[in-house]
Amino acid sequence: MIDPITLQQGTDWRAQAEVFDEIFFVFLTLGTVIGIIVVSYTLWNVYKYRDDGSEAPEDFDAPVVGELPTGQGGPKAKKLFLSFGLSAIVVISLVVYAYGLLLYVEDGPDTGDEGDIEITVEGYQFGWEYFYPNGHSEMNELVVPADQRIDLKITSRDVWHNFGSSDLRIKSDAIPGETSETWFTVSSEEVQEQGGEATYLVECFELCGSGHSAMKGQITVIPQDEWEEWYAGTEGDSEGANSSNVESDLGTPSVTGSAVGGVSA
Known part of the structure; x- marks a missing residue:
């Protein structure tokens, strides 16, 4: 996990806007890269295994709808567990990374309450x-x-x-x-x-x-x-300083049921 201490150096604290912009940029970049890889690999397989009307080889292990490609340790199983493992590493890394930054946003920089x-x-x-x-x-x-x-x-x-x-x-x-x-x-x-x-x-x-x-x-x-x-x-x-003066100028606010309930804008 990212130590919030690394997000601050002296008075050079990271503003919340900077942290959220960084999280957005990282997720957008990784999402774009992974999306390109996945789509490219899918299109390559579509081309490679397209139906050209010829007879399929006898040893061709065709995929079946609803069947997990686990096989008996064959190439399909290796591809499945490789893709699952890589996906797990990426997702867990992003969760840990984002959680560390969000902890900093939640608590703010540690200034020792001096000068705040x-x-x-x-x-x-x-x-x-x-x-x-x-x-x-x-x-x-x-x-x-x-x-x-x-x-x-x-x-x-x-x-x-x-x-x-x-x-x-x-x-x-x-x-x-x-x-x-x-x-x-x-x-x-x-x-x-x-x-x-x-x-x-x-x-x-x-x-x-x-x-x-x-x-x-x-x-x-x-x-x-x-x-x-x-x-x-x-x-x-x-x-x-006296809020009652403000209320006397603006009029006493009326609390209505619809206003109290509130709807997020």
Whole structure:
């Protein structure tokens, strides 16, 4: 099994998006190669054993529908067990490989809880509110630093939602009275590629009411020093800290049976 330690070197952690892209590429490549081999071998046998109207040799052991080609240790049996053995090796290797990577995605990089940023995400009809450790909150825009593991605690104040960003490959339920967890990280290289500020679309992936399609937000990633300056400026800022103020502006959300049930979008 792949040791999750190999997926991180110092602060160069593998982002979830990178891990999922690698898994997809490996499975696509192997699937294509194996598919070409299998189809080519099948077509070769179709040509080799085609019916050309001539008499079959006396020692020809023709396949029979419904019969396993095990024979008595003959060539058909060897081909069967060879193909089975190779298939088992490929499948088991892929399972072990993917499982090791998915464990890393599930647990995240081991940072020793030093420097991690934990942010609470609260969904409501129809938007997102982000609560920072210092009590500051932001509506619909999550501002975080690059090269940092960001831990998200996700919940909802009214009906079922689902917080996710396709670009970052993160997706987690937002359920009233419960808290789900996920994490992500964005490298400074990716931030620089986007001109010094990387932005990612946030959407709700749970059908939560009439405004579901408009329930969008944004994750903004900036360099560490810029974020520290921004974060220091939020000290003592009570903007949006009291969620009741938001509810008074938006109106108290009504919990309907159809919205609570939710249908994954």
